[in-house]
Structures are given as C-alpha cells and as structure tokens.
Amino acid sequence: EVQLVESGGGLVKPGGSLRLSCTDSGLTFSSHTMNWVRQAPGKGLEWVSSISSSSGSIYYADSVKGRFTISRDNAKNSLYLQMNSLRAEDTAVYYCAREFDSRSRFDYWGQGVLVTVSS
C-alpha cells in the first residue's frame, strides 16, 4: 500500500529556507516519477516540480526556478524539496504526488504540509 507522508513545514521569514520531505511506505517508490504540488490558502492547485525515477529528468515551474531544488533518495524511499529565498507568495500547503507513469496522472498524494512565509 502506497502512503506518502510529508514533513518539514512550518513558519519561516521571507528570504529564509526550508526543506520538505516526503516518505513513501510502499515498495515501488524507486519506479515512479514524483512531484510537488502546492496550494495557497483558498486557491487552486499549482504544480511546482517533478523528478524522474532515476533523477535524470528534473523540471520546475517558472515561479520557483532557481530557488527550489527537488531531489530524491530511492534507498530511503524519500523525496525532498529544498526551498531557498522564500517569499510570502510561497505560502501554501505543499503536497507530494506520485506519477503513475510518464506524463500521466498523479495517483497517490500525501496529506500535505503547510509552509508559511511571514515576518
């Protein structure tokens, strides 16, 4: 059974950094592309970043390019998002989501973790 659990959220000042983690309790983590999707309070979903199973392909939304870094450790069934130079507009619930197969649907989602950027 796939279960994605995010951690690492919290309150951070503008310009600060935070590292999110997502751990998969299932057995197939290393076979799937993983994504981060965020949702600002009261707003819709925004795709943030994706990383292929081997980390060979990595993509970012323009809104976070150059500030956020996605990575994974397949030995630990874990996905990460290093967030630097945080801005107020980065305040959101961040979800990790598993991609079923290439360029397709996100079939499993974590419960989300709240990141608040405020002074």
Add this chain to the structure above:
Amino acid sequence: ELVLTQSPGTLSLSPGEKATLSCRASQSVSSSYLVWYQQKPGQAPRLLIYRASSRAAGIPDRFSGGGSGTDFTLTISRVEPEDFAVYYCQQYSSSPPGYTFGQGTKLEIK
C-alpha cells in the same frame, strides 16, 4: 504557455441532478494527458478520471469524462451528497515541460 480554463466557477445543484463541468485548453492538447481530480476541504486531491475518459480505481460509474482537442467535460450523472467538492482538470505540457491545472470548479449544494 498552456492555460486551462474551467467553467463554471461555481455550480449549484441539488442531489440527484446532473452536473456538467467544462475544461477548455488554450491550445489543442492530447487527451492522453487530460486528468480530473476531486478535492474536498482539508483533504488532498483524489484522482477521478485519466486519459480524458478512463475512471480511476474505485470511482463510481456516475462519473464520466469526455472531449478532445481543446474542450473536455466531466459529467456526474446524478450528484450524490458526497460529490460536493472542488474539481480540477490537469494537463501535461511538453513546452515547457510540466503540468498545468485549471482554476477549479466548486460544486455546491443548492
């Protein structure tokens, strides 16, 4: 840059009525990558429909998807009380590589 526009923004219906939600793309897209999600307050999104018309595992057959090119539709044949939620469409884009979500349609109880 691909833009997905969902309409209406809010749909007010009574249980038992038919719901028709629209997702329009700013350019022709592959139906292979058109996906619908349901999100209830305080919960993560849930996969409903993929490849424009295939139901995900465990999704009731009152949910159906269709469309091609730039116009896609999610239909709920008879809305049940548990269906009141926000619905998002999603599409993969290769230029630039990434995913785009529509802004969502809120299905509320009339």
